[in-house]
Amino acid sequence: MYFTDRGIEELVERRGAESVTLEWLGEQLRAFVDLNPDFETPIERFAVFLARGEDDED
Template sequence: MYFTDRGIEELTARRGDESVTLEWVSDQLRTFVDLHPEFETPVERLASWLARLDDDELDDE
């Protein structure tokens, strides 16, 4: 188990029954980066990865 799995499990446990929009998630990511600018690069990579999940090039990686 990765250390990040605990955070993901907490997110699911606390908010797993909620429905949210991608706009809401984007706003939360922006707020997080505003508060923690040292995480700008990983958040950018995650957002780009999520945005491109359906791209054919991801299948080649």
């Protein structure tokens, strides 16, 4: 199990029943980077990964 799995499991447990929009997610990611600028590159990579989906291997 990766360390990040615990955070993902907590997210699902606490908010798994909620519906969110991509707009909301984008706002949360921006707020996170504002508070944690060292994570700008990983968050950008994650956002691109989500945006491109499984269809784009770049």
